[in-house]
Amino acid sequence: MTDTLGGLLTIALLVAPLAATYVPLGDYMARVYTSTTHLRVERAVYRLSGVDPDAEQGARSYATGVVGFSLVSIVVLMAIQFGQAALPMDRGLPGVPFWMSFNTAVSFVTNTNWQSYAGESTLGFTAQMAGLAVQNFLSAAVGIAVAVALIRGFVRSRSGALGNFWVDLTRGTIRILLPLSFVAALLLVAGGVVQSFADSTMTTLAGHPQVLTGGPVAGQEAIKELGNNGGGFFNANSAHPFENPTAITNLLEIFLLLVLPVALTRTLGTMLGNRRQGLAILSVMGLLWSVSLAITTWAEVGAHSPAAQAAGAAMEGKETRFGEWASALFAVATTGTSTGAVNASHDSLTATGGGTVLVNMMLGEIVPGGVGAGIYGILVMAILAVFVAGLMVGRTPEILGKKISARQMTYVALYTLATPALVLVGTGIAIARDSSADAMGNAGGHGFSEVLYAFTSAANNNGSAFGGLTVTSDFFQITLALAMLAGRLLPIVLVLLLAGSLAEQGKVPVTAGTLPTHKPLFVGMLVGVILIMTGLTYFPALALGPIAEALT
Amino acid sequence: MITVFTDLFRQSVAGLRLLLVMTVLLGVGYPTAVWAAGQAFGDRADGSPVRVDGQVVGSRLIGQQFEGDEWFLSRPSANDYDTLASAPSNLGPLSTDLIASIGERRAEVAAREGVDGSAVPPDAVTASGSGLDPHISPAYAALQAPRVAAANGLSLDEVERLVEEHTDGRGLGFLGEPGVNVLELNLAVRRSVEGGD
Known part of the structure; x- marks a missing residue:
């Protein structure tokens, strides 16, 4: 078995189950969000929460629900970390410092899961389970809820109603994320991922003391990947053998982080009553993802950097059991899905490999993007693409039976500006500070790349890092937290307002002059618009960092 | 409002x-x-502990630090195999620090094993992603086998057999890369020495 054949077979073994689950899982999720009946356990949740599950919400109310829930969640998660010493299974650890707990709370509530903390030395088991892991579920369910609300905006006609946020949140959690996570967690335990409630200390064979860190890792690992969260139980994340013990669990984890974003394109098609539209969107994601994977694999396997050449292979920061192929595959999947888990040090990737995963995030987390966030992200780009097409031929743009007018384009324009502004302004401010040079783990262009990567990851809610950057100063804790928060809530509010404005419209009949949005022509158009937008926005910043490094 | x-x-x-x-x-x-x-x-849920005479001496999933000619040595680690601080080095692709330490490690390994620097495999000169990598490559194990055999008074054939026995193949035959479990291999070497006494 050669590395190349093994690597290609690995990709095949990843794609096969994604293809097999595409239709059943996608259609199941469509039923979850269109069903009119509530499960008994869901009724209990609604009753205890005091919400009326049969009340419809307009865009403003839906958005208010998301914002209110997020803010409450941040406060509660901060309190749990801050007061963890009073909780059971605290491992004797003190409360998390204020700004670190703020950063971490925002990080998990926004589905970013940026790690300014090191799990094994910072957090007790209760804070991990009842604090972080709960948000792993809920933040993922919020993402899907917003995507579903946008889809309803296209489906509904002359109605301002987008559904009920609390119902969407609860159903996504109970009917989708919880059962899948449970099964995945058991598979992970079978593969060797830890699920215990105690650390133990022992003496190694060579006579050194070593702590065998325990913890409810498997349960957290499952939802960490499935919900595109990515916050590791341990500092080293999925490179840690207790989070990811074998090449088999590695493939399972990559599958888990891709399965929902991929199947959600089917959910989109099914809910729209236009399944080819779902496939067209998936094609765009798949095309960009494949190119990204090819470039990263080429760079890592070919050891295209001075350090990798010196070592004979790009193995710095990589685990023996994974090697270059499985590390490159994980890196592309985790950055393309806004997961942010890592099974190798991204800081030590080759310049081209590290630059490519950075671009994956800059695309706006749409290849295939985070759970839900990928769907609404790419639909916004699709609206932009029909707008550009409309300008070319001088027709009023329309998509999926809805007219795109000034109001919709205002939301779309603000959406496409919000995240890049956070990335570039944040990076600019950080670079302008003298103290940032001390925070960088590497000199020269790579130090700049570390800062650019941090703000790109935060504002796009990815959460992976060029880990050499020391981000525990108040400056980085606060600015990155604000980038995560604004990078999450601004796009969501804009998407919901966009959804409301679409739902209010009637349907425009399809005519001979309508640009079909489910055909290869539009797929190409959308890929082009995504690449041009990303290129125009980020090329100067990329030129200072990864491009300069790659040419060195 | x-x-x-x-x-x-x-x-x-x-x-x-x-x-x-x-x-x-x-x-x-x-x-x-x-x-x-x-x-x-x-x-497995408890971290796959490895026991000697009922006493836990580690986990088969977590690497340990070994020093001395009688042991197979693990990969370099950015945190000296501290399980409370799992971490990679995070040194970048152009890092002169990284390139310098790769050179030093290469020279050190070559001197220790009595081979040319070009014979030292990549995993022997690079730190892993977790700092807790339980494996070394079969090539690095093969490189160390003669030294370990000599230091323990075992035949090279015997040690090479033990290496073979403790090599985890690719998952399902094609996933990831093969690796030799250093803790289990060292344990087997020690058993072999004690058994031969």
Whole structure:
């Protein structure tokens, strides 16, 4: 078995189950969000929460629900970390410092899961389970809820109603994320991922003391990947053998982080009553993802950097059991899905490999993007693409039976500006500070790349890092937290307002002059618009960092 | 404006109540259920401990630091195999520090094993992603086998057989890369020495 054949077979073994689950899982999720009946356990949740599950919400109310829930969640998660010493299974650890707990709370509530903390030395088991892991579920369910609300905006006609946020949140959690996570967690335990409630200390064979860190890792690992969260139980994340013990669990984890974003394109098609539209969107994601994977694999396997050449292979920061192929595959999947888990040090990737995963995030987390966030992200780009097409031929743009007018384009324009502004302004401010040079783990262009990567990851809610950057100063804790928060809530509010404005419209009949949005022509158009937008926005910043490094 | 804030307050209260309910379900019920069902997998849920005479000496999944000619040595680690601080070096692709330490490690390994620097495999001169890599490449194990055999008074054939025995192949035959489990290999070497006494 050669590395190349093994690597290609690995990709095949990843794609096969994604293809097999595409239709059943996608259609199941469509039923979850269109069903009119509530499960008994869901009724209990609604009753205890005091919400009326049969009340419809307009865009403003839906958005208010998301914002209110997020803010409450941040406060509660901060309190749990801050007061963890009073909780059971605290491992004797003190409360998390204020700004670190703020950063971490925002990080998990926004589905970013940026790690300014090191799990094994910072957090007790209760804070991990009842604090972080709960948000792993809920933040993922919020993402899907917003995507579903946008889809309803296209489906509904002359109605301002987008559904009920609390119902969407609860159903996504109970009917989708919880059962899948449970099964995945058991598979992970079978593969060797830890699920215990105690650390133990022992003496190694060579006579050194070593702590065998325990913890409810498997349960957290499952939802960490499935919900595109990515916050590791341990500092080293999925490179840690207790989070990811074998090449088999590695493939399972990559599958888990891709399965929902991929199947959600089917959910989109099914809910729209236009399944080819779902496939067209998936094609765009798949095309960009494949190119990204090819470039990263080429760079890592070919050891295209001075350090990798010196070592004979790009193995710095990589685990023996994974090697270059499985590390490159994980890196592309985790950055393309806004997961942010890592099974190798991204800081030590080759310049081209590290630059490519950075671009994956800059695309706006749409290849295939985070759970839900990928769907609404790419639909916004699709609206932009029909707008550009409309300008070319001088027709009023329309998509999926809805007219795109000034109001919709205002939301779309603000959406496409919000995240890049956070990335570039944040990076600019950080670079302008003298103290940032001390925070960088590497000199020269790579130090700049570390800062650019941090703000790109935060504002796009990815959460992976060029880990050499020391981000525990108040400056980085606060600015990155604000980038995560604004990078999450601004796009969501804009998407919901966009959804409301679409739902209010009637349907425009399809005519001979309508640009079909489910055909290869539009797929190409959308890929082009995504690449041009990303290129125009980020090329100067990329030129200072990864491009300069790659040419060195 | 006032109605927006009233609505925000009202919905935040509902959100808080829902969060508390979900915390019980997802934050207590779920991990407990995974733990209970995970017991079916025995030691795996407890970190795959390795025991000698009933005494735990490590986990087969977590690397350990070894020094001295009688042991197979693990890969370099950015945290000296400290399980409370798992981490990679995070040194970048152009890092002169990294390139310098690769050179030093190469020279050190070559001198220790009595081979040319070009014979030293990549994993012997690079730190892993976790700092806790339990494996070395079969090439690095082969490189160390003559030294370990000599230091323990074992035949090279015997040590090479043990290396072979403790090599984890690719997952399902093609996933990832083969690796030699250093802790289990060293344990086997020691057993062999004790058995031969």
